[in-house]
Amino acid sequence: MTSTSTRPGRVRRSLALLGALALATTLAACGGDGDAATSDSGKPVLRVGVQKDGIRAILKQAELLEDLPYEIEWSEFTAGPPIVEAASADQIDVAWVGSTPPIFGAAADADFKIVAAVVERDSHSDSVLVPEGSDIKSVEDLKGKKVAVGRGTSSHGMLIKALNRAGLGLDDIEVNYLAPADGLAAFTSGAVDAWVVWDPFVTQAIQEADAVEIAGGAPDDNGLQFEIASSKSLEETDTREMIVDFVDRVRQGFAWAVDNHEAWGKSWAEESGLPESTTTVVTENKKSDVGPVTDEIIDASQHLADLFTEAGELPTKIDFASIVEPGIVK
Secondary structure (H helix, E strand, O other): OOHHHHOOOOOOOOOHHHHHHHOOOOOOOOOOOOOOOEOOOOOEEEEEEEOOOOHHHHHHHOOOOOOOOOEEEEEEOOOHHHHHHHHHOOOOOEEEEEOOHHHHHHHOOOOEEEEEEEEEOOOOOEEEEEOOOOOOOOHHHHOOOEEEEOOOOHHHHHHHHHHHHOOOOHHHOEEEEOOHHHHHHHHHHOOOOEEEEEOOHHHHHHHHHOOEEEEEOOOOOOOEEEEEEEHHHHHOHHHHHHHHHHHHHHHHHHHHHOOOHHHHHHHHHHHHOOOHHHHHHHHHHOOEEEEOOOHHHHHHHHHHHHHHHHOOOOOOOOOHHHHEOOOOOO
16 A cells, blocks of 8 residues: 555644654553552542543544443553553553554563454554655665664564565664654654654654655554453453443444544544544544454464564564453453
8 A cells, every 4th residue: 555545645734743642641540459449439440541542532522431330540651562561560451552562561471461352444554654755665675774663563563574575574674663752753854764653643744744655554464453451450350340341332432433533533633632634534544343352363463473583572482362361342
């Protein structure tokens, strides 16, 4: 897929917004003493980890946060890897992450489980971006180049798969492991030759910085993401029931968004400070379905994990199926 067909637009707005999108604003999280926390109103509290990913906006706009039998305590993170760490430390109960953070979490013996799959219908979560006018036209052209990517993120997974398809490995490029805000700065300053990142960063970089996508979507990206949960939270009966309810609300939210992506985009813009011209493009692209983690998903994820192990990026081989918790979503 090319940037002109999948991520259109050349809207000029402040690039500071993209940097702001990547900043962590981790909110206070309840400690994990084995019991569900209780709010001042007497309701139990569900601790939900988010990024600037539009999850709150989609649930709010779809009216799925009304009349909750519990209160939600939101904690915001820059990317998936610290979310997995927070779940492992029992600082959050449930969260949405990309395809790769659970793999790195499993390799680090993190104490969490995958409870549902979120699959984008266009199979396009991440993209390889280069500056306009770059002589890099394909993944093969990345050999010997400086490439920014977030370590352990879905973009890291997309990159290793794209390189593998091109007969290359991570050793054939100069990898700069950078968080989104730092990746943006390196990309726009010319400190790196390419940037591998996810939406909404992709769309905004194309709109604001004239970035060009040279790879994205199948076969290097399957649009796969996950809902994860703290193992301790799943073991606590009341919290597990809240997680089941919340994940079902996320499922309903994405189903609602299929026919209401513009309303979702507007709400996401209000929440995040991103231009509505960006968020409405992203929500159109992010039509997704939430469901159980199938054998096919496990096989694809195991293949990705094996690629990382073979590349020396993981300390040990993992068994992806062992981190899947069935029964949370039907």
